[in-house]
Amino acid sequence: MHAKFPSPEWVRELEQKLNSDEHYARTASKWEGDMLIVVEPTGNLTQRLYYYFDLWHGTCRKAANLPGPEGLKPAFILTATYDNLVKIVTGQLNPMTAMLTRKLELHGNMAVMMRNVPTVLDFVRCCTEITEEIL
Amino acid sequence: MQPILKIDLSTGLSAEFIIPPEWEQFFLGGSALAARLLYPYLTAALEPFSPEAPLLFLNGPLSGTIGPTTGRSVVCGKSPATGLWAESNVGGFWGAELRFTGYDGLWVTGRAEKPVYLWLDDGRLEIRAAAGVWGRDTYDSQSLIKAELQAAGAHVLTIGPAGEQGVLFAGLFCDHGRTAGRAGLGAVAGSKNLKAVAVRGTHKIPLARPEEYNRLRSEANHAIKADNYSEVLHALGTAGAIDYSDYLGALPKKYYHQGAFETVDKVSGSSMAETILAGSSACHGCVIACGRVVRLEDQQKRKGPEYETIVGFGPNILNDNLAAIVNLGEICDRYGMDTISASNVVGLALRLFELGLLKESDVGFQLHWGDVEAVERLLQLIGRKEGLGEWLAQGARRFAAHFGVEEEAVQVNGLEVAYHDPRGVSGMALVYATSPRGADHNQSDYFFVDWGQVEPSLGLQFFSKGAGAEKAANVARHQDWRTVSNALVICLFANQPVETVVGLVNAACGYDLDVPGLLLAGERGWNIKRAVNNRLGLTRANDRLPKALLEPLADGPVAGFVPPLAAMLEAYYAARGWDPLTGKSSRGKLVSLGLEDVAIDLWGPE
Numbered sequence: 001m002h003a004k005f006p007s008p009e010w011v012r013e014l015e016q017k018l019n020s021d022e023h024y025a026r027t028a029s030k031w032e033g034d035m036l037i038v039v040e041p042t043g044n045l046t047q048r049l050y051y052y053f054d055l056w057h058g059t060c061r062k063a064a065n066l067p068g069p070e071g072l073k074p075a076f077i078l079t080a081t082y083d084n085l086v087k088i089v090t091g092q093l094n095p096m097t098a099m100l101t102r103k104l105e106l107h108g109n110m111a112v113m114m115r116n117v118p119t120v121l122d123f124v125r126c127c128t129e130i131t132e133e134i135l
Numbered sequence: 136m137q138p139i140l141k142i143d144l145s146t147g148l149s150a151e152f153i154i155p156p157e158w159e160q161f162f163l164g165g166s167a168l169a170a171r172l173l174y175p176y177l178t179a180a181l182e183p184f185s186p187e188a189p190l191l192f193l194n195g196p197l198s199g200t201i202g203p204t205t206g207r208s209v210v211c212g213k214s215p216a217t218g219l220w221a222e223s224n225v226g227g228f229w230g231a232e233l234r235f236t237g238y239d240g241l242w243v244t245g246r247a248e249k250p251v252y253l254w255l256d257d258g259r260l261e262i263r264a265a266a267g268v269w270g271r272d273t274y275d276s277q278s279l280i281k282a283e284l285q286a287a288g289a290h291v292l293t294i295g296p297a298g299e300q301g302v303l304f305a306g307l308f309c310d311h312g313r314t315a316g317r318a319g320l321g322a323v324a325g326s327k328n329l330k331a332v333a334v335r336g337t338h339k340i341p342l343a344r345p346e347e348y349n350r351l352r353s354e355a356n357h358a359i360k361a362d363n364y365s366e367v368l369h370a371l372g373t374a375g376a377i378d379y380s381d382y383l384g385a386l387p388k389k390y391y392h393q394g395a396f397e398t399v400d401k402v403s404g405s406s407m408a409e410t411i412l413a414g415s416s417a418c419h420g421c422v423i424a425c426g427r428v429v430r431l432e433d434q435q436k437r438k439g440p441e442y443e444t445i446v447g448f449g450p451n452i453l454n455d456n457l458a459a460i461v462n463l464g465e466i467c468d469r470y471g472m473d474t475i476s477a478s479n480v481v482g483l484a485l486r487l488f489e490l491g492l493l494k495e496s497d498v499g500f501q502l503h504w505g506d507v508e509a510v511e512r513l514l515q516l517i518g519r520k521e522g523l524g525e526w527l528a529q530g531a532r533r534f535a536a537h538f539g540v541e542e543e544a545v546q547v548n549g550l551e552v553a554y555h556d557p558r559g560v561s562g563m564a565l566v567y568a569t570s571p572r573g574a575d576h577n578q579s580d581y582f583f584v585d586w587g588q589v590e591p592s593l594g595l596q597f598f599s600k601g602a603g604a605e606k607a608a609n610v611a612r613h614q615d616w617r618t619v620s621n622a623l624v625i626c627l628f629a630n631q632p633v634e635t636v637v638g639l640v641n642a643a644c645g646y647d648l649d650v651p652g653l654l655l656a657g658e659r660g661w662n663i664k665r666a667v668n669n670r671l672g673l674t675r676a677n678d679r680l681p682k683a684l685l686e687p688l689a690d691g692p693v694a695g696f697v698p699p700l701a702a703m704l705e706a707y708y709a710a711r712g713w714d715p716l717t718g719k720s721s722r723g724k725l726v727s728l729g730l731e732d733v734a735i736d737l738w739g740p741e
Contacts (some may be wrong), residue, residue, distance in 0.1 A: 100586065
């Protein structure tokens with residue numbers, strides 16, 4: 001249940017984790033909305049990455065790494081540089097700190113988001129728990 | 136900065152006061168500069184309602200420019216509620232307009248024979264009779280004065296009936312419902328027979344390096360507009376914080392005695408946005424627009440409540456009816472009362488009634504949690520100082536003391552605690568215990584740091600929200616930073632790096648400060664306010680928390696936890712360089728901050 005970040009395996013592992021983690025299932029039970037994570041190239045990453053997660057009532061209905069955002073209208077878009085995202089998924093950077101100090105950009109329905117901050121934090125916890133190695 | 140206009144209401148005379156230039160750079164402006172200016176005049180013997188008591192309205196060097204978030208100004212003096220340093224800042228457009236008159240401040244003393252208002256039109260002062268507006272509420276007073284002046288573009292800062300009658304948590308209101316609410320300075324204005332101050336001007340804001348400033352403020356405005364926090368504030372108002380604050384256990388319920396309230400979300404910023412929200416409003420120079428405009432069943436547009444008002448008249452009294460909160464907030468506004476203190480004292484009354492310490496015969500009717508009609512009646516009594524309202528209007532400390540249970544009042548040094556429970560965000564324990572105006576969330580919104588807003592350039596570290604003494608130096612650092620914000624009188628909601636603010640200050644004032652230099656000015660401001668309070672009798676014994684906040688909650692996310700205040704305070708004094716016995720800034724600290732005269736005043740000649 002561990003994978004290298006970023007990689008297609010990491011996305012698959014995260015999908016499995018989200019669908020098997022009881023704490024996430026409870027915390028995210030009211031979450032409705034898909035999410036696109038945009039990774040801006042910095043450090044070892046040379047091209048932009050797009051990770052898509054269709055999250056619904058504590059489950060992940062679909063996870064994919066995509067070549068681009070074309071055709072998508074995700075409920076939420078999270079954007080971070082590769083370096084900052086590495087810090088987040090390895091637990092070196094608190095996700096709230098990232099959001100509040102301009103290291104993780106967030107777009108979407110804020111009414112939904114602010115009701116569900118714990119879901120986002122638990123999503124990140126799941127990320128950290130499956131991340132074994134960095135590119 | 137521009138001169139301050141000194142006005143003696145007893146004589147009707149006025150004169151320009153030039154701010155010593157060395158103090159401008161030392162204290163930056165706003166409340167820190169005001170503390171320096173008022174230091175000799177704020178004595179223990181000074182009665183806050185005496186004619187001699189000063190009321191100083193002041194701006195900062197960025198005020199009135201086109202941002203970022205530069206629409207605030209501050210009013211300072213001696214609080215009738217606490218007997219200590221008082222400052223309360225207000226948004227809207229009034230402060231900017233005051234700067235446009237060619238003055239950066241108004242220093243009011245004396246007492247007019249009859250109610251008056253000041254009309255400062257582009258530097259020309261007129262003291263006008265206020266007989267026609269005395270007794271009128273704050274909304275009507277603004278409209279009536281504007282109608283009387285027939286001066287397009289004038290902005291009016293006014294008190295309401297509560298200020299006229301000496302309610303100890305009366306504030307000053309402008310631009311409809313923008314409020315300098317805390318510490319009772321509206322009552323000080325009322326004691327001077329000063330109903331309002333109307334301003335209008337055409338002067339240009341002085342900037343040392345205007346091109347540089349305009350470039351920097353444009354960049355800063357764009358960055359603030361794109362910031363996550365701004366996006367939440369714009370979409371949901373400050374009430375956007377309610378759900379997460381509740382999740383952390385930082386949202387007080389049932390007058391700080393209950394840890395869970397199932398229907399909190401019904402009064403959240405999210406729910407407001409999905410139900411009654413009709414628009415937003417912004418202050419001068421602000422790209423955030425956190426102000427709420429709501430529409431209730433009568434279809435009239437009204438000011439929507441912010442976080443403190445919602446929690447105070449919501450979970451604090453076990454009410455989950457958002458429309459009722461809007462109504463209760465408007466009643467406070469119209470009377471001219473601070474909603475934090477008003478809802479706190481109302482919550483205290485409900486608690487004392489539940490405990491059987493307050494009887495129906497004391498009140499005139501029954502009090503029960505969640506009964507918003509009874510709460511409305513209490514507010515009317517307070518605003519008119521009728522019946523029990525006479526005692527409620529004295530604030531929580533005096534009200535509880537009247538019934539022999541002062542320890543039940545959730546206040547520090549006479550100022551009612553804001554709605555960020557230190558059992559959920561422990562940094563607020565130190566903030567409330569040491570803030571210069573009592574239990575205050577605006578001298579440091581450290582709850583936000585406990586959320587995770589750990590600004591790297593401030594040199595802050597991240598500690599868990601329940602950490603103890605290890606976060607003391609962090610809190611002190613953040614207080615210094617917010618003292619800078621309050622000296623510049625910029626809005627705390629502008630989530631911007633310290634470097635940005637340094638650049639703006641340097642460009643506006645022609646300084647060459649760096650980040651440590653700016654924070655040193657903040658530390659100096661914090662210490663001068665402490666010294667003012669020491670002169671007024673404050674000692675280490677004043678650095679405390681009320682009983683309720685040092686008792687564990689039985690339920691909710693932080694059940695069983697209390698912040699280790701004693702250990703935190705010990706570490707805090709060490710971090711501050713304060714004398715642990717007296718609680719005063721040490722001689723060495725004061726001298727190192729360039730406050731030699733204050734060191735001699737507090738400690739005697741060496």
